[in-house]
Amino acid sequence: MPNSSKLFKVLVPLTSVLAGLVVGAIVMAIFGYDPFLNYASLFTGALGDANAIGETLRELTPLILTALGFSIASTAGFFNIGGAGQALMGWMASVSFALNFSSLPHWLLLLGSIMAGALAGGIWAGIAGVLKAYLGTSEVITTIMLNYIALYLSSFLVKNFLAQDQSDFSKTIPEGARLRTPFLEHLTQNSTFNYGIIISLIMVIVVYFLIQRTKVGYEYRAVGLNDKAANYAGMNVKKVIISAMVVSGALAGLGGAVEGLGNYENIYVMTSLPDIGFNGMAVSLLASGNPIGIIFSGLLFSILKIGGLSISVVSTTPPEIVDIVIATIIFFVGINYVIKIGLEKLSKKKGEG
Amino acid sequence: MAETMVEMKHITKRFGNFVANDDISLTIKKGEIVALLGENGAGKSTLMSLLSGLKKPSSGEILIKNKVVSLASPRQATQQGIGMVHQHFMLIDDFTVLENIILGDEKTKYGMIDRMGTRKTITDLAEKYHLQLDLDKKVSDISVGMQQRTEIMKTLYRDAEILIFDEPTAALTPQEIESLLVIIKRLASEGKAIFLITHKLSEIKEIADTCIVVRAGKVIGTVKVSETSTYMMAEMMVGRQISFAAEKVPTNQMRTVLELKRLVVQASKAVPSVNDVSFKIATGEILGIAGVDGNGQSELMEAISGLRKVSSGNIMLNDRDITKFKPRKTTQAGISNIPEDRQNVGLILPMSVSDNLILQDYYLSKNQSKGLLNKSKIHRDGQKLMSDFDIRADSILEPVGSLSGGNQQKVIITREISRNPDLLIAANPMRGLDVGAIEYVHKQILKQRENEKAILLVSFELDELLRLSDRIAVIHQGKIMGIVKTGDVTKQELGFMMAGQPIPTH
Numbered sequence: 137m138p139n140s141s142k143l144f145k146v147l148v149p150l151t152s153v154l155a156g157l158v159v160g161a162i163v164m165a166i167f168g169y170d171p172f173l174n175y176a177s178l179f180t181g182a183l184g185d186a187n188a189i190g191e192t193l194r195e196l197t198p199l200i201l202t203a204l205g206f207s208i209a210s211t212a213g214f215f216n217i218g219g220a221g222q223a224l225m226g227w228m229a230s231v232s233f234a235l236n237f238s239s240l241p242h243w244l245l246l247l248g249s250i251m252a253g254a255l256a257g258g259i260w261a262g263i264a265g266v267l268k269a270y271l272g273t274s275e276v277i278t279t280i281m282l283n284y285i286a287l288y289l290s291s292f293l294v295k296n297f298l299a300q301d302q303s304d305f306s307k308t309i310p311e312g313a314r315l316r317t318p319f320l321e322h323l324t325q326n327s328t329f330n331y332g333i334i335i336s337l338i339m340v341i342v343v344y345f346l347i348q349r350t351k352v353g354y355e356y357r358a359v360g361l362n363d364k365a366a367n368y369a370g371m372n373v374k375k376v377i378i379s380a381m382v383v384s385g386a387l388a389g390l391g392g393a394v395e396g397l398g399n400y401e402n403i404y405v406m407t408s409l410p411d412i413g414f415n416g417m418a419v420s421l422l423a424s425g426n427p428i429g430i431i432f433s434g435l436l437f438s439i440l441k442i443g444g445l446s447i448s449v450v451s452t453t454p455p456e457i458v459d460i461v462i463a464t465i466i467f468f469v470g471i472n473y474v475i476k477i478g479l480e481k482l483s484k485k486k487g488e489g
Numbered sequence: 490m491a492e493t494m495v496e497m498k499h500i501t502k503r504f505g506n507f508v509a510n511d512d513i514s515l516t517i518k519k520g521e522i523v524a525l526l527g528e529n530g531a532g533k534s535t536l537m538s539l540l541s542g543l544k545k546p547s548s549g550e551i552l553i554k555n556k557v558v559s560l561a562s563p564r565q566a567t568q569q570g571i572g573m574v575h576q577h578f579m580l581i582d583d584f585t586v587l588e589n590i591i592l593g594d595e596k597t598k599y600g601m602i603d604r605m606g607t608r609k610t611i612t613d614l615a616e617k618y619h620l621q622l623d624l625d626k627k628v629s630d631i632s633v634g635m636q637q638r639t640e641i642m643k644t645l646y647r648d649a650e651i652l653i654f655d656e657p658t659a660a661l662t663p664q665e666i667e668s669l670l671v672i673i674k675r676l677a678s679e680g681k682a683i684f685l686i687t688h689k690l691s692e693i694k695e696i697a698d699t700c701i702v703v704r705a706g707k708v709i710g711t712v713k714v715s716e717t718s719t720y721m722m723a724e725m726m727v728g729r730q731i732s733f734a735a736e737k738v739p740t741n742q743m744r745t746v747l748e749l750k751r752l753v754v755q756a757s758k759a760v761p762s763v764n765d766v767s768f769k770i771a772t773g774e775i776l777g778i779a780g781v782d783g784n785g786q787s788e789l790m791e792a793i794s795g796l797r798k799v800s801s802g803n804i805m806l807n808d809r810d811i812t813k814f815k816p817r818k819t820t821q822a823g824i825s826n827i828p829e830d831r832q833n834v835g836l837i838l839p840m841s842v843s844d845n846l847i848l849q850d851y852y853l854s855k856n857q858s859k860g861l862l863n864k865s866k867i868h869r870d871g872q873k874l875m876s877d878f879d880i881r882a883d884s885i886l887e888p889v890g891s892l893s894g895g896n897q898q899k900v901i902i903t904r905e906i907s908r909n910p911d912l913l914i915a916a917n918p919m920r921g922l923d924v925g926a927i928e929y930v931h932k933q934i935l936k937q938r939e940n941e942k943a944i945l946l947v948s949f950e951l952d953e954l955l956r957l958s959d960r961i962a963v964i965h966q967g968k969i970m971g972i973v974k975t976g977d978v979t980k981q982e983l984g985f986m987m988a989g990q991p992i993p994t995h
Contacts, residue, residue: 349864351857354844362837368796368828369848370817 147479148472149422149429153436155475156465163460169453178458181446182439190320190327194399195438198223198391200336200430202416204343205257205387207425209275211347212380213360218264218279219388220413221286222257226389227396227410228290229256231306231403234313234396235298242312249313250335250393257389258382260286265381269374275381283409291405298403305404315398332394337431339387344427346383356380391416415441418466437462491518493555494651494682495540500549502535509535510546511706517651517682522673524685524693524714526726527703528923529894533686536703537653540684541573542566553651569651572644576656578636582629586622586639587611590646614645618675633782634665641672652676653684658692659920662781663951663984670696688923690719691952702726727925738939740773742959745808746943747793747912752802754785754792754967761800762788764967770912770943775934777958777975778947779983785967786947787829790916793945794826795819807911820849825910827901827918829947831894835901838890842882843871845889846904878903879929895926902933913937916947931957951980965989 161171182192202219209216216222230253237245264282267273298306315330323329347353358366359376367373391412396403419437423429444458468475495517502510509532517523525533538544540551542560550557553569560566563573580589587604590611596603608624615622620638628636637657644652654673658666674696677683685697693700693714700717702709702725709725724730747770754763762785770776780786791797793804795816804812811822820826828834836845847856847867856867871885880899882892889900898918905913915934919927934957937944948954954961955975962972963986971992973983986992 345861349862351852351860351862354847354851354862357840357844358837358848361839362833364830364834365837365848368794368816368826368834370795370815370820 144476144479145424148475149424149433149469151475151479152422152465152468152472155468156461159464160457160461164453164457169451169457173451174447174453174457177446177450178443179439180443181449182443185325186323187325187327188442190324190329192435192438192442193324193333194327194329195442196431196434197330197332197336197398198395198412199416199419199434199437201339201391201394202388202412203419203423203430203434204339204427205261205384205391206417206420207423207427207430208343208347208356208387209261209380209384210420210425211353211360212356212376213363214268214275214377214381214384216261216264216279216381216384216388217276217417218261218282218286218385218413219391219416220409220411221279221283222260222385222388223392223395223410223413223416224286224290224406225260226253226257226392227403228293228392229253229389230313230393231309231396232293232298234309235307238310238312240312245310245312246315246397249309249397250390253389253393253396254386255389257392258386261385261388262378262382265378268381269377283413287406287409290403294403294405299405306402308402309397313397314401315394316401328399330394330398332398335390335394339390340427340431343387347427352379388413388416418462418469422465422469491520493518494521494553496552496555497536497540498550498552500536500539500546500551502532502539502544503547508706510539512549513703513706513708514549515701515708515711517684519650519682520677520680521699522677522683522685522697524687524697524700525703526687526690526693526700526722528726528925529921530923531703531726532706533703534655537573537655537684537686540566540651541571541653567647567649570649571651571653572647572649573653574637574640574644574655574657576659578640580628580636580639583627585625585627586631586635586642587624589628589639590624590642592643594647611642611646614642618645618672618679620645620672632665633660634662634668637661637665637669638672641676649681651682651684653686655686656688657685658687658689660782660949662987663980664988666692690722693722694719704728723924727923737935737957737959740938741941742771742774744772745769746772746806747945748803748805749793750803750805752789752792752804753800754788754797755800756788756797760967762967763792765802766964766967766969767802768962768969768972770945772943773938773941774960775938775944775946775958776972777954777961778945778964779951779954779961779987780947780949780964781987782949784964784987786916786964788967789964790826790829790914790945790947793819794824794914820908820910823911825905825908825913827898827905827913827915829916829920831898831901832890836889836897839888841886842875842880842889842892842900843868843885845900846871846874849904849908874903874907878907878933895922895929898922898926898930902930906933906937910942912943912945914945914947917949918946919948919950919953951983954983955980963987 164171164174182188202223205219206216230249233252234249237248240248260282264275264278267278268275294306295304315332317331320329355371355376358371359373363373415437419430419434422433440458440462444455447453448455493516497513497515500510500513513536527533539546542563542565551560558569591607596607620642622638622642623631657669661669673683687693697714699711700714700722701711702722704726749767752763752766753761756762778786788797792799795814799812803810806822811819814822832838850856856863868885875885878899880903881896889897918930934944946957958975960972960974963970963983965987970986
């Protein structure tokens, strides 16, 4: 039995992905577009050459971090919807640090900027954590509200402090704070692929160990699964709640930092929250919170996102079809119980036959 | 010859590969009381859920009054005259007794609920069966015994002729049990056929005509209760000889371990939950706390283990004031706690056996260094505890939630006892366990007594308290009504004290 349940853990998300692609194909066929052509251009667009691969990996970098942040919070029993806001605060803080301390030596500047991002994200989520721990406020509501505060606060700060003259974006960050390097740019035919991926992969390992192997991770899991038992066992539940939210936010903040330092290299007045927050949630859900799984589900989302851009280049299909595919995948992940039952019935039939 | 009401023929119920009921056949006649006896998981509840329409049998047929019926839903079962009195009452607290009784089967007149008519029907029924009910009181304001009578009335109101009682006495005081048994006998004498699911052999002996013993999904035997003994039934149930003769060796009760001094715990209610409680427990002594559920036992236990704030008074452990200690400090001071609610407080069900065994001491240097858990040592220690304490699980990594109730309790007991405490608190440690597991828990508790630990035992089962305790303190509305030596008191006297009467004088 344990083997088959492990198999299901992989089969269920795979089935969801497949179902998403199939539904996408059906939608395309109904509206008279060629699904085969579009999927082919989607995959070549995402993986066809070194530049495409570079862009896909760059897209993957912040997604891993926001997804890890989401899964840390859900390990401890919270639904942290505020990843987007926390990422934005991280982005803001890292770019601000880079611009204000540009005279620092290269490594110090880079490290400082990254840390500033993590810190800002952590504090932002920590607010929701403190409210939850001491007042019992639902983190779902507070993180949503904090998202809006983050969005308009960042607009305010960019307009009034970082933007030059009448523009609505900041200066480009100094050379020393860049995560992009000529080496990677050269390797991927001038894509925006950057060293942020190293941060992401290190964090995958850190989070895996944190949850599975450490005392703190044990406390997160205990509080997340049964806070009454955690209290009975003498754990400081309030402290655990706040700490888990801070770590969760710090990871999202890192996600924002790699966007700011690696991808955009500045910050601008945004009209909506960065989508790495919500996509990170989806990536984490598809991987059912497993850090290693997040790499793969993040990769899938990145392929769809980057490849989706080239759909409309080759055909007249609107690129929004990709969003339908993504939404369908998330839908099927949401009803994974149904898929599980279906798969179980299927395997039973095979077993009998 | 009385009419046959139900006949189950070769009933088999499978869940996947697991056979819950294996080729079971039985009959019940009008006016008969049939007890279904078996350990937890033996399949008796499954069998009754087939009869009450909650589940469908995989094979076999059910005949009611000699006609084959299909019971595909609880509604169909009700139409066939089958009524179930659930262990956990299915009542709405904010509705009155009357509203609860008619819920789902409201008789209407001109589109409005016919309150007058229904009230008449129910009062007539109550008179016929001697069921005392306050029809206009809210369920939240009535006693557990009356809640149960409400459940019984629900079935009678729906013209049930076959009544199934699932562990009906689990939450009742001795007096309430007594009157329930009278009611059941009365129902039978008025021609109802009654199934009684229970663990309690004494109740079977008192009222049942026939006892069907179920073990591992099979009927082991059907015996006439008048022709057998409780011991024989118990042995049939577990399939081996068992001993309840709790050997209480004399222990050295020299030193006071726990002392409560005028303890007051004010919970949310206006009246203190624990009101001016003082007692001492010595080494090698078991102090039992008797009382009806909800009289302050939980609050008392929680206060001692640091889970609840003390309003006034002191808790002394080994002459040290621990009144203000938080849970972790109480465990470090030498208190172990087997909580009442093992699934929601004592264990983290989705976590592995191994993770649950370290719940109280994962932070100690034997289990972790520099924040990193020492998994291999934790697993090794866990394996040893599993075999020492006979925890039956596929592996140390199996989620505790998939173990049987008895084995779940073993995990808690193992964890709490292996920490070698000075004081062991156990709140209803045998609740919901089968005979085999109860025997195990009793042995472990008595072993702790022999090892000169102090033990505070809360139980709703007087038999159990009388068997294990050295002294019994009776709690009523947060106050101790009296503390008596086990040998000097009868069950009836304890029952009166539980109802708030002062200590009997001999």
